[in-house]
Amino acid sequence: MVSAPVLVLGIETSCDETAASIVARDADGRGTILSNVVLSQIADHAAYGGVVPEIAARAHVEALDRVIAAAMDEAGVRFADLDGVAATAGPGLIGGVIVGLTTAKAIAFAAGKPLLAVNHLEGHALTARLTDGLDFPYLLLLVSGGHTQILLVRGVGQYERWGTTIDDALGEAFDKTAKLLGLPYPGGPAVERTAAFGRADRLALPRPMLGRAGSDFSFSGLKTALRIEAEAIAPLSDVDVADLCAAFQQTATAVVRDRIGHALDRFRAAFPDIALPALVVAGGVAANKALRAGLEAELGARGFRLVAPPLELCTDNGAMIAWAGAERLALGLVDDLDAPARPRWPLDQMAAPLIGSGHKGAKA
Structure with a gap:
């Protein structure tokens, strides 16, 4: 039966x-x-x-x-x-x-x-596991307004934090960038839309934690650097706002790629027998196309696959x-x-x- x-x-x-x-x-x-x-x-x-x-x-x-x-x-x-x-x-x-x-x-x-x-x-x-029937273990990148974490998911109730933000979550950084530049709420989608019209190479922003050991994040300094750049070129034109958004988005993506790269190497060392391990990305910021493209490139180079549930x-x-x-x-x-x-x-x-x-x- x-x-x-x-x-x-x-x-x-x-x-x-x-x-x-x-x-x-x-x-x-x-x-x-x-x-x-x-x-x-x-x-x-x-x-x-x-x-x-x-x-x-x-x-x-x-x-x-x-x-x-x-x-x-x-x-x-x-x-x-x-x-x-x-x-x-x-x-x-x-x-x-x-x-x-x-x-x-x-x-x-x-x-x-x-x-x-x-x-x-x-x-x-x-x-x-609901959407893709994924087996344990796998890595999770959670990027939202309140959380930015990398977790090893061993099973139900069995989680290890491999990285977290030491200050602001990535979604919060997107929202505050939007507010600083006079873009509407919710800020993440507004920054992404505006960045599509900007030149990311016009402004050089710092990349916090880049190259450091481990997988922790930091975005507070990036927000401050963006504010200083904006104040230096004020009053801001639409072109300026677009370039600032593009520079912020590109920098944030580069930081996430670097931090996740350390976690991927650690996972590969811990589970060498898994032929095609998975990284799951979740949270509202997971909808950002530039971030997804950067993750896909990083994962492809290291022999991982990206699992992203539907946006909803x-x-x-x-x-x-x-x-x-x-x-x-x-x-x-x-x-x-x-x-x-x-x-x-x-x-x-x-x-x-x-x-x-x-x-x-x-x-x-």
């Missing part, structure tokens, strides 16, 4: 997307997305040039019930049909995390279903949380209803924090 697929509801509210999804996982470990509803808050935050935590939390409260209902309707399932309820429990903006996790707890309690409190980063880390699954979404929940449920890794919401929650629990810690926990 063939067993029925396991159905998991996934809820994601860690930043400025209110999302819910139903994912099915069969006995062979293959996944199917039955619904994936994402409500963006970009318009709510555009006037501020970035995400305002209080506005984000209120928007989640107002929208989440409707988003969950839409996901359930699209998948054609009832709460009684579910095998588990998963929600992001951190890291993220704590107000939003509390909204999603509390809702998941209520559904799990009322329906008598297991709760799966998912690390948001684990959702990104495991998405390639690289950015924050409920399907990645549902899938991570399904993977954990298959291993019996369920949580109690008192599972905490965490503003900070490093995926590698054994690594020492590089950029500090406090009562909220380690930053990274």
Whole structure:
């Protein structure tokens, strides 16, 4: 007898997307997305040039019930049909995390279903297994507004941080570059569009950490150097802005290529028997075409393949949380209803924090 697929509801509210999804996982470990509803808050935050935590939390409260209902309707399932309820429990903006996790707890309690409190980063880390059926182990490059990390993914719940930013995330650097140059929010796509019309070789920007041992990143100095260049040639014309964007994007890509190159060499030494190892790239910045082209060139030269889930699954979404929940449920890794919401929650629990810690926990 063939067993029925396991159905998991996934809820994601860690930043400025209110999302819910139903994912099915069969006995062979293959996944199917039955619904994936994402409500963006970009318009709510555009006037501020970035995400305002209080506005984000209120928007989640107002929208989440409707988003969950839409996901359930699209998948054609009832709460009684579910095998588990998963929600992001951190890291993220704590107000939003509390909204999603509390809702998941209520559904799990009322329906008598297991709760799966998912690390948001684990959702990104495991998405390639949903979309590409990828086997362990593999490398993950997570590049978003809040995170820039290289992780070894050995298995569900088994992660090693090989590199992280010592200051700003790459997505944050893109957003602040856009704000400095008067480009609209969200900044990453605006910088990429504008860079297409610029000359990257007009301005020489520093390449932080280039050539150093290890795989850590730094982007704070690059932002400062860009600001100094912009102030030196102000007032800025459209041509100046395009050239600044092109120089920033080219420099950031070169830094990522260098940092990832060290990790690829380390992976090859650790797993010499894997014929064609994979690097998974996830996070909103993974949509940047220049970055992808640079990664593909670096990987091709070193005998690796790039695995990039579809854009809608690289950015924050409920399907990645549902899938991570399904993977954990298959291993019996369920949580109690008192599972905490965490503003900070490093995926590698054994690594020492590089950029500090406090009562909220380690930053990274």
